[in-house]
Amino acid sequence: MTTHVFIDGGAGTTGIEIAERLAGRPELSFITLADDQRKDAQARRTALNDADVVILCLPDEAAREAVSLIANDRTRVIDASTAHRVANGWTYGFPELEPGQREKLAATRFVANPGCWPTGFLALVRPLVLAGLLPAEWPVTLSGASGYSGGGKGMIADYEGADSAPSAFRPYGLTLAHKHIPEMHRYAGLAMAPLFAPAVANVYRGMLVEVPLHLSALPGSPSVAAVQDVLAAAYEGSPIVSVATAEESAAMSGVAIEHVGATDRLALFAFGNADSGQVRLVAALDNLGKGAAGAAVQNLNILAGLPETTGLRL
Numbered sequence: 001m002t003t004h005v006f007i008d009g010g011a012g013t014t015g016i017e018i019a020e021r022l023a024g025r026p027e028l029s030f031i032t033l034a035d036d037q038r039k040d041a042q043a044r045r046t047a048l049n050d051a052d053v054v055i056l057c058l059p060d061e062a063a064r065e066a067v068s069l070i071a072n073d074r075t076r077v078i079d080a081s082t083a084h085r086v087a088n089g090w091t092y093g094f095p096e097l098e099p100g101q102r103e104k105l106a107a108t109r110f111v112a113n114p115g116c117w118p119t120g121f122l123a124l125v126r127p128l129v130l131a132g133l134l135p136a137e138w139p140v141t142l143s144g145a146s147g148y149s150g151g152g153k154g155m156i157a158d159y160e161g162a163d164s165a166p167s168a169f170r171p172y173g174l175t176l177a178h179k180h181i182p183e184m185h186r187y188a189g190l191a192m193a194p195l196f197a198p199a200v201a202n203v204y205r206g207m208l209v210e211v212p213l214h215l216s217a218l219p220g221s222p223s224v225a226a227v228q229d230v231l232a233a234a235y236e237g238s239p240i241v242s243v244a245t246a247e248e249s250a251a252m253s254g255v256a257i258e259h260v261g262a263t264d265r266l267a268l269f270a271f272g273n274a275d276s277g278q279v280r281l282v283a284a285l286d287n288l289g290k291g292a293a294g295a296a297v298q299n300l301n302i303l304a305g306l307p308e309t310t311g312l313r314l
């Protein structure tokens, strides 16, 4: 059976990446709009209602509008924006979040694709909370750097425009109220919202997310090896998420923002020091891969009952 797919916002950075991943898949057919129709509400309404699955690659307001234009009880939605990530009636599109999440996604009509930063953060922190190694009450901080394509067409123009003079490394989110905090707070299962210190780097794509922890101050003073074991067990057998072994991490002198390249992989590390009882948890991903388009395609596969990695760049 053919699944009819409409990518609303298909001319944008994430939409183009998704279309590239879906091209040539015989089990899918695509509804497309001419360039002069892609922001026309009537044309979008028709496409949104004709599709079996729509993937929204739009600013938040346009994503909310798209959902309001759906007037049937059949079309399923994968929203790449921030609009519905903590909204009632939506299922968070991170299948690796915890046991059972994949099954919830397979059964839902409305999927909220995670933000790129939360993807790295939740992959590192959620298993530790579930295992009881990190108490829910613990104050957690994350920092990191993103490629500038994370800011979509607008930020790409800022970095690549003829008159632009981009900074090599630029911390932002300085009001400590970044739009990704609510989803990180909720889905990590933390009592306190994490303190988030993001930065944008002068590279097109790629992302590093880091969570430092004083293990010696945690209840029971868990070892670096215990952290490593929990992460390895959480993603054992995953074709997408990898956890470097202690030996692999010990042999590394750094992690590049380009570590996974333009793929849909998510690579996790626990760099620790047993003497100091400290660990730096690091996630490396492509903000446009597992951070956006790869996750949307993974979710589409789950909704359609297809092998989860079909079309992914691994």
Ligand SMILES: NC(=O)C1=CN([C@@H]2O[C@H](COP(=O)(O)OP(=O)(O)OC[C@H]3O[C@@H](n4cnc5c(N)ncnc54)[C@H](OP(=O)(O)O)[C@@H]3O)[C@@H](O)[C@H]2O)C=CC1
Residues within 6 Å of the ligand: 008, 009, 010, 011, 012, 013, 014, 015, 038, 039, 040, 056, 057, 058, 059, 060, 062, 080, 081, 082, 114, 115, 116, 149, 150, 151, 152, 153, 154, 287, 288, 291, 292
């Ligand atoms: N870039 C990333 O790394 C990630 C992005 N996301 C999210 O995905 C969504 C898309 O982001 P991104 O692709 O980066 O953004 P872009 O700015 O690159 O693309 C957005 C697209 O939406 C189009 N658009 C805007 N308003 C409307 C409308 N009313 N009707 C139809 N089309 C419209 C734009 O048109 P036009 O071309 O004319 O401007 C553009 O093509 C956002 O919500 C973003 O936050 C999520 C995770 C990561």
Ligand SMILES: CC(=O)N[C@@H](CCC(=O)OP(=O)(O)O)C(=O)O
Residues within 6 Å of the ligand: 080, 081, 082, 114, 115, 116, 117, 146, 147, 148, 149, 150, 151, 155, 180, 198, 199, 200, 291
């Ligand atoms: C570098 C940069 O600006 N990145 C974006 C996040 C991109 C992303 O994850 O998209 P959503 O906006 O859909 O969550 C930001 O921090 O707002």
